[in-house]
Amino acid sequence: MLNYMCANWKMFKTRQQAAQTTSDLVTYLASSSLAGVEVVIFPPFTALETVHQILDSRPGFCLGAQNVYPAAEGAYTGEISPAMLTDHGCSYVLAGHSERRHVLVENNDFVARKVDFALQNNLKVILCIGETLQERKENRLQSVLAEQLQSALQDLQTEKIQDKLLIAYEPVWAIGTGEVARVQDIAQAHQIVRDMLQTILADFAWQIPILYGGSVKPDNSPEIMAIDNVNGLLVGGASLNADAFSQIVHSGSKA
Numbered sequence: 001m002l003n004y005m006c007a008n009w010k011m012f013k014t015r016q017q018a019a020q021t022t023s024d025l026v027t028y029l030a031s032s033s034l035a036g037v038e039v040v041i042f043p044p045f046t047a048l049e050t051v052h053q054i055l056d057s058r059p060g061f062c063l064g065a066q067n068v069y070p071a072a073e074g075a076y077t078g079e080i081s082p083a084m085l086t087d088h089g090c091s092y093v094l095a096g097h098s099e100r101r102h103v104l105v106e107n108n109d110f111v112a113r114k115v116d117f118a119l120q121n122n123l124k125v126i127l128c129i130g131e132t133l134q135e136r137k138e139n140r141l142q143s144v145l146a147e148q149l150q151s152a153l154q155d156l157q158t159e160k161i162q163d164k165l166l167i168a169y170e171p172v173w174a175i176g177t178g179e180v181a182r183v184q185d186i187a188q189a190h191q192i193v194r195d196m197l198q199t200i201l202a203d204f205a206w207q208i209p210i211l212y213g214g215s216v217k218p219d220n221s222p223e224i225m226a227i228d229n230v231n232g233l234l235v236g237g238a239s240l241n242a243d244a245f246s247q248i249v250h251s252g253s254k255a
């Protein structure tokens with residue numbers, strides 16, 4: 001399985017800034033450092049075309065969108081369709097990111113519709129799941145992850161998800177806070193996710209990459225990548241800086 005090293009730029013970077021960071025990344029990441037790695041960049045919508053042109057089908061790099069609406073077209077002010085994203089060179093999309101669940105109040109049903117529609121429309125989906133601090137304190141880790149996974153995956157036909165679905169475990173309390181989950185917490189959560197995937201999807205479970213996200217930095221990424229069942233990273237803050245993100249990508253390289 002490849003390691004997936006993903007840069008989520010959130011609502012940062014104008015086109016010029018996005019172009020600079022992408023060009024720097026391409027320069028820092030020689031093809032040798034990309035052995036066994038897929039780098040996916042999730043710029044804001046306004047910079048998709050800029051980043052797409054610089055990546056220009058470069059091996060090892062892919063483009064993704066931070067959001068998608070589950071309809072082909074229609075009167076959905078402010079939303080974006082899968083076809084609009086693939087038209088800009090996107091092959092990936094995020095669904096269920098904690099900022100969309102908690103700030104934009106998206107619920108499990110809506111996330112499930114996005115996952116299903118994006119997969120049907122030739123996008124690979126990174127389904128983000130994770131517990132809040134309160135849920136962790138109440139010992140609800142397992143039930144929250146089960147609910148988020150089951151609601152999004154239970155109605156999918158398994159042939160639809162082959163090579164197209166990835167999971168990102170991102171404890172909400174570790175996102176953008178500088179607070180990194182301990183190695184044993186990450187190992188435990190990823191094992192829980194792997195076991196649940198096995199229950200929901202049977203034979204396909206082992207093929208699904210499970211990424212970790214939450215305050216990943218160059219100095220902690222090698223340790224996190226060494227944990228069992230960690231098949232990549234979803235990086236926010238540290239991915240805004242090309243030097244820091246290229247160091248993180250190196251920690252996933254199989255060269």
Ligand code: PGA
Pocket residue numbers: 008170174175176177178213214215216234235236237238
């Ligand atoms: P962070 O964000 O690396 O800034 O914690 C991670 C994410 O939101 O995916």
